[in-house]
Amino acid sequence: MMKDEESDFVDEIVQSKLPQHTSPARDDFQPWHKVRKQFIREKQWNLLVSEMVRRYLKRQLQTDTTDWLADEEESDRSSEIPEGVILDRPLRCLVIPGDDLLDLRSLYKDTRPFNCYIKYLGFNQGQGSDQKRTRVDVANNEVTSLKEVASNSTVAPDQFQSIASTKSQAYRYMKDYGPFHVVNLDLCDSLFPSLTVDAKYYSAIHRLAEYQMKSQTVPWLLFITTQIEPSQVSVPDFSKMCTPTQHNLRAHPDFAERLASVLPPEALQDDGAIVVISQLNDEQMIFVFGVALGKWLISLGATSSPTWVVEMLRSYRYAIRRDPFVEMLSLAFQFLPKFSPPIDKTGLSKLFVSASQPSSELDSALKLLTAVGKIGDVDLLLKADPDLCSAMEKASADLLESAGYDRERYLEWQGRYYD
């Protein structure tokens, strides 16, 4: 055919591919079907969310507004929420939910006692491929049809990272569904500064924090799950990440002393301040990474206005591989709004309003060191407690069954893994 006779209208009219049928999902089991992931779901995510919901409920029942930052009394912690009290707004969740929405199903189940109504926004770009798409669609249909889940909850066909750009459709989704109470970034790849993966996650988390700190008014939780592969560390990037930590090292002897107690002397330079990354062993690298990431989030909170205090909560780790050493780190952070009450310095007013404690960056940093030091090893915990282990196995099997997997085949697979 002659070239000039060809038109270029066609692409705008007819698609190039015939629509392809998809098929039901097969039972192919994945690492996140393992028992220890169930432990993370129940003992970290769901538990911490439940605790926060309980705080929301208490706040809802109270007439006087206590400071979100004030430590809860021990007696308070255990006090019951009267029956029938429900959260007066949906619990908004931003998640990277995978194809089966397992984490959401599990969260739903474990937060039933609080009757909270869940509204979620998921990001899953993999939806583009037909097979996975149908799977997500079916899962999404199942979960949204649960009684206490908002039926306009959705899984957007975008990458979470895309929210970094305010022009992105992903960013619009975030604004439409937020502000969030729970953000669970269960990343398939890594936040760890690495030679092999170039993650854009930091910009996205920065954008998320910016949005949340501007729009949210109550405490919220951020879970970050990331893989760590010390052998692949990118030293320049890691050093950059450690800058705020180094600042603490220099400025605060307390901090330096605490850090020095867990790091080998070689890791600290002569002036006792700078971390030498190449001197860290795998364990220490995880420790320093946890501190550095925590410090980064703390500084985001401290520099916004109003300020947010960031605390690391119960966090866990488990092994992916021993050689080369690869670990999964599942970190939990709580963001607490810090509002300062007006203070009358003249004494004209007879009200007693206690000034809020200026929270020091050092306090947060020291707390962070403690929290990082307490990161639990899921593998050890499960090994040490066979009852816990079998309870998690059962819960995991229930969860997978509810998502359409074959229970027997799952148990068989799981058994093989633990032999």
Place this chain on the structure above:
Amino acid sequence: MKSPAQSPLAQQIRETKQTRVPVEASLKTDDRILARITDGIYRQPSSALRELISNAYDADATEVVILTDAPRFSTITIRDNGLGLTPESLEHLIEHIGGSAKRTLAGADLEVTKRGDPTKSPGGRKLIGKLGIGLFSVAQFTRHFLVITKTRGDRFRTVADITLGPVNQDERLIDPKANGESQIERGHARIWTEPAPKDESQGTEVKLLDLLPRTRDELASVDLWARIDFEIENEGRALTRAPYFHIGRISRKNPDELELPPRLPWNETHEAREKFEMFLQSVRVLADEDKALVDIEAVCDRYLQTLWTLSLTAPLDYVDNHPFDLSPDGELLFFQLANKTKGQAEPLRLKLGETPRKRLNLKTPYLSKGDTFEVFIDGVQLFRPIVFREQPKTQSAVSTPLAFIGRCREEFEKKPVDLSGGKLDFEAYLFWTPKVIPTQHQGVMIRVGNAAGVPFDRTFMGYQVSEQTRLRQITAEVFVSEGLDGAINLDRESFNYAHPHYQFLVKWLHSAIRQLTNRHKEVGKELRGKRLLEKGAKALRKLDLLVEQKVKARGIEDVPEIVLLERSDEKSASGLRREGKIVLRKRLALPARKGEKQTNAALQSLAFLEGKAVAIGQILHAWGLLEVLSFEDQEILIQDILEILMADAE
């Protein structure tokens, strides 16, 4: 087991629960004409959404959620919490396109109709569907979609992945049935079940995949933006006005980014209902401020127009009140329409708190108590955007809106059913207001049951009389509760004009418009008169004050009273004079007037003339000039002065 006659496909679908191997099935129709329908017979994207919403309504859903991923439109999801489809009804749907079980006796077995009343849904709603082609309106959007559905109490959900047949081939014939009939294949479905917990959840989700580029462009107003781009490129500026509100524009370089952020009447922090109210409010305010923005097409891009159209046609609640639930408050005049060719609308004098519904025993919208139906699209809850309160004011004589309400039941008693199509029963209103906003609300909408195919018909079913201005001031809706069904064309967007029910409605509506016109003219006349009187009274009051001032300036405190007498009252003149009053006989004091019509204006000018006669008399009296004249000369002098003044005025 639920179904008495379990048939092969349904049986196979159920078996996938064990086998976990999907069933392959052909989409079939018994009819060549219907086969065409799967190629699409609708003109607008909103049509398909309307059909899917109607299906949810028919399935007794209380909530429909539509997610469009606007302005990217990668996929569109329509999710309801209705009864869902059993494998049996799915089988029926797939194997009998165009053979709806609704309104048939088979409907009850398939659990799509109420037992004992095939015109109703199991929950008692009047069914919208009946042809069995609505679902295939999705051909407007795509040739590939997913249906995920679950019925209450079932331990599985059914997933059907459906592709519509080839565009270019003639319909493929497939295995002749035993009775020799053959069916036509129009597509293919892969169906399987997924286990589900035994719970109360139910519902259907239709997910439109691989959207056609054309439809996507249409929803995203690509044509409009392209035109603006073109103008900027060639003329240096846009000649076409960009829509005031729009959903934004996807980047041409990166389909996951927007090159133009949305501009919406609401923001993310508003609740679903508030968003719609703000939309409506903005449309009304803009129309009031800017003549060019009375038209919704100038205010909104295609996406928002689609929302608006859906909100008009879907079976929804009014954003405020149903017109039948309005109560009188001086802001609105009610009339009752007569059903006679030469009839006249009569004022409906409602007591405080009384509604037309109560007075006339109106039944629309025929919902069972507590029944709700809510539709959300991308987080905006839709309502019927027709409001009757706070109408815009204009310069026209009548500024009070007029509501004409009618009901009619025609049994066609003396005619054979085969010719008349049976009973026709409807209720209606015609709402006159100085300015209908947006212009898209001018005209009449016909709702059968609770559903309408198209928004307002601006021709009022072909009303011929030239009443252009007045017609543009009317919004009308007819709610048909019985009949007319047979006159609806396949696409549900037009009627068969020859149908007796349609013909009847035309006649009724045109009579109603005539009644409205007459009443409107009358009200206008009355109001004009009243307004003139008010104006006159004001002028007279001014005259009084003037006289008072002048008289005071002469040092006289009391303004003397002057009485004007009609010819019939002249006898009382001397008595009044004895009381110290000045009396003028109109016959002598006022200039003669030649056979004027008793119009409001004439009466008005007469009243003013009389006022002037009194004023002149009072001034002359204050100057002491009246006493020196005989009574008759007093009258002649005043007449002379008045005549001179009038000559001047003319």
